[in-house]
Amino acid sequence: MSSDTLAKIPAAPEMPERADSLRIVPQRRFGQWGAAVVVLVLLGLVVNSVLRNRAFQWDVVADYFTSDSVLRGLWLTLWLTAVVMVLGFALGTLLAAFRLSANPVLRAVSWGYVWLFRSIPILVQLLLWFNIGALYPELFGVRTVNLLGPVEVAIVGLTLHEAAYAAEVVRGGILSVDRGQIEAAQALGLSRWRRRRRIVLPQAMRSIVPPAGNMLIGTLKGTSIVSVIAVNDLLFSAQLIYHRTYQVIPLLMVATLWYTVVTSVLGIGQYYVEKHYARGSERAR
């Protein structure tokens, strides 16, 4: 096609002579505005009813929020969460290493562990461990009930449960590291330990941290399940008080607020940990 035939093709009728004088008006989104107003009104109604419902007894909430027994319960919840996370991830990392090893027996054992402990509800598991004395009245020459009190049962049960999930999180993280990274480290003569510690793990952490943060928050709240075996955690402390005073709702609010506060703090912590492991991941400037 020659250039003069091209010039004869008419432009669209709306095409202006000079396009630089036109102003662009964005599309109006009336639906968006309408939806926002409806949601805000509904939200306002809920907040209003919560604040004006006297049955919440916010004054009682304030009284007990920092009471000694609640703080003791909170402290137990916090250290139980920490212990379970540390032990759970230590065992989980070991299980992940088994699962990725060249040894078929270790692989099968790891697979079986994860299968079993993901299959048993944590509540059932806690009750089983709590009653383990019926199966083994004595352990290491000590009466089982003396060896495994409620707190010990809580640690064992929650850790075994946690480890099954942690194993999958760690395994996923390790598998996310490019095979070429390990080959490069081998070609440079780095020892097996150094390869894992210095090359694989820091890169795996980028995939491990978000689900691990999820698990940490889940574990924090999940520890409330130990109240069924009379471990004096945050929820059980609140329950002890309301069994005495019948102020059920305000004391459940105390527990609710504390769980929310701790979860928020953990969320902020996770942000910084993720930032740390994102080193070197930004593209060229």
Added chain:
Amino acid sequence: MSVMVDIRSVHKSFGSLEVLKGIDLEVRTGQVTVVLGPSGSGKSTLLRTINHLEKVDHGAISVDGTLIGYRRSGDKLHELPEREVLKQRTRIGFVFQNFNLFPHLTVLDNVIEAPVSALRRPRKEAVETARRLLDRVGLADKTDAYPRQLSGGQQQRVAIARALALEPKLLLFDEPTSALDPELVGEVLDVLRDLAHQGTTMIVVTHEIGFAREVADTVVFMDGGRIVEQGTPADVLDNPQHDRTRAFLSKVL
């Protein structure tokens, strides 16, 4: 001239696929050997057997007079423990097609990692060596950058500096320019050319025929897991004896 690499009747299969069907090759000290061949011809696998990243099924390889990956007693080859293999690898530099720099470490930390942890060099000494090497590949100003902040050509030059930091007797290059944009190939080939002129013993798997013609002492043409022919660039590239070599060259030239 002494023999640096001696490869004898090396066979290697992946499952039922035999990728190396009996390779014999000698590389002399200070020489540059370029390995050409279509993809799937086994050239990368051959290169990876030289530093025992791939185990061989049959045959033996020695580098600088040492059997790689095995210890011989009588007519048996006993596989060495990993520790020993790792020590052997520190004498052999390997440069990958995809660079494989460690993305969470700075350029400097990439280069000093192996000298510090595998050779137990003092950190200060390793840093000095690393700076000198980075200067040599033209990246003295990038020591604190992370790999992803660099272009492909720059990353590959860092990878070469990282391999050189172990002061290897032999350098292996596995298609070092194949992952690069065309305009970045030259800067990497310049570094290789420079190394060749300084008498480094190198084996380079590449598709860069021009580089082979200019720098190689020996050109090896592989196809179907075998060495089809080898000789000087003039012999193999300009006067090939085999149909398969001619067919390959007519496609790439």
